[in-house]
Amino acid sequence: LVSRELQAHDTVVDVGGVSIGGDRLAVIAGPCAVESPEQLHETAAAVKAAGATLLRAGAYKPRTSPYGFAGHGIEGLKVLREVGDDLGLPIVTEVMDTADVAHVAEAADCLQIGARNMQNYALLRAVGAAGRPVLLKRGLSATIQEWLLAAEYLMAAGNPNVILCERGIRTFEPATRNTLDLNAVPYVKGKTHLPVVVDPSHGTGARDLVPAMSLAAVAAGADGLMIEVHRDPSRAWSDGAQSLYPAQFEQLMGSIGAVAAAV
Numbered sequence: 001l002v003s004r005e006l007q008a009h010d011t012v013v014d015v016g017g018v019s020i021g022g023d024r025l026a027v028i029a030g031p032c033a034v035e036s037p038e039q040l041h042e043t044a045a046a047v048k049a050a051g052a053t054l055l056r057a058g059a060y061k062p063r064t065s066p067y068g069f070a071g072h073g074i075e076g077l078k079v080l081r082e083v084g085d086d087l088g089l090p091i092v093t094e095v096m097d098t099a100d101v102a103h104v105a106e107a108a109d110c111l112q113i114g115a116r117n118m119q120n121y122a123l124l125r126a127v128g129a130a131g132r133p134v135l136l137k138r139g140l141s142a143t144i145q146e147w148l149l150a151a152e153y154l155m156a157a158g159n160p161n162v163i164l165c166e167r168g169i170r171t172f173e174p175a176t177r178n179t180l181d182l183n184a185v186p187y188v189k190g191k192t193h194l195p196v197v198v199d200p201s202h203g204t205g206a207r208d209l210v211p212a213m214s215l216a217a218v219a220a221g222a223d224g225l226m227i228e229v230h231r232d233p234s235r236a237w238s239d240g241a242q243s244l245y246p247a248q249f250e251q252l253m254g255s256i257g258a259v260a261a262a263v
């Protein structure tokens with residue numbers, strides 16, 4: 001179902017009225033996690049003012065350590081919905097557990113499946129049946145073939161609205177958190193009709209590398225970007241080192257247009 005051989009034209013996914021895929025670049029921005037109503041609102045207002053058209057933030061966070069902040073759960077979802085509605089931004093948020101799919105689907109415009117859950121087949125089936133668009137992150141060590149088969153699970157469960165997200169893979173290179181695989185963008189766009197978004201924040205783990213890799217992703221043909229921004233990255237509860245300052249994000253948005261127009 002994901003194959004371009006079966007469908008020649010590009011799929012365009014409607015997320016709360018915003019198209020992902022097609023001619024316009026979609027920019028999904030926001031903090032790693034919902035920390036407080038004020039933190040989310042201030043950050044969301046800043047990314048919206050800079051031109052982002054969708055808001056991201058996690059209420060359920062997959063953390064490498066069991067002692068890390070795991071998100072505010074239902075309370076966080078409520079805050080996310082309120083801030084999204086207040087600013088007119090559709091929201092994208094992660095769901096980690098099949099038990100949470102129904103209420104996350106009720107609150108969010110798009111369900112994110114995180115890298116660590118890309119091969120959680122029970123979750124893929126449940127999210128595939130939830131009736132909301134899905135953003136499927138590539139697994140930390142997943143081949144492109146495995147990633148596309150995970151997308152196939154979602155589509156086979158009845159969901160045609162699947163967005164692929166390249167977020168870096170684990171390689172032998174320890175200098176950056178992950179290695180952003182931009183080869184994947186044109187490759188996957190040749191193999192499938194699904195839109196492809198790039199997350200240079202998790203892909204690099206370092207805020208100063210995010211602008212260059214964002215522009216490179218657009219040049220490679222990405223349909224959108226997912227970028228972590230925090231009103232005060234030094235105080236972020238998660239992923240502060242890779243979160244842009246609002247001013248940095250604004251500057252990046254100013255330079256993206258020229259690259260997007262050139263591809």
Ligand code: PEP
Pocket residue numbers: 032058062113114115116137167202
């Ligand atoms: C995130 O988007 O905050 C996240 C946890 O991403 P990933 O699953 O790609 O690590």
Ligand code: MN
Pocket residue numbers: 032033202228238239
């Ligand atoms: Mn994060």
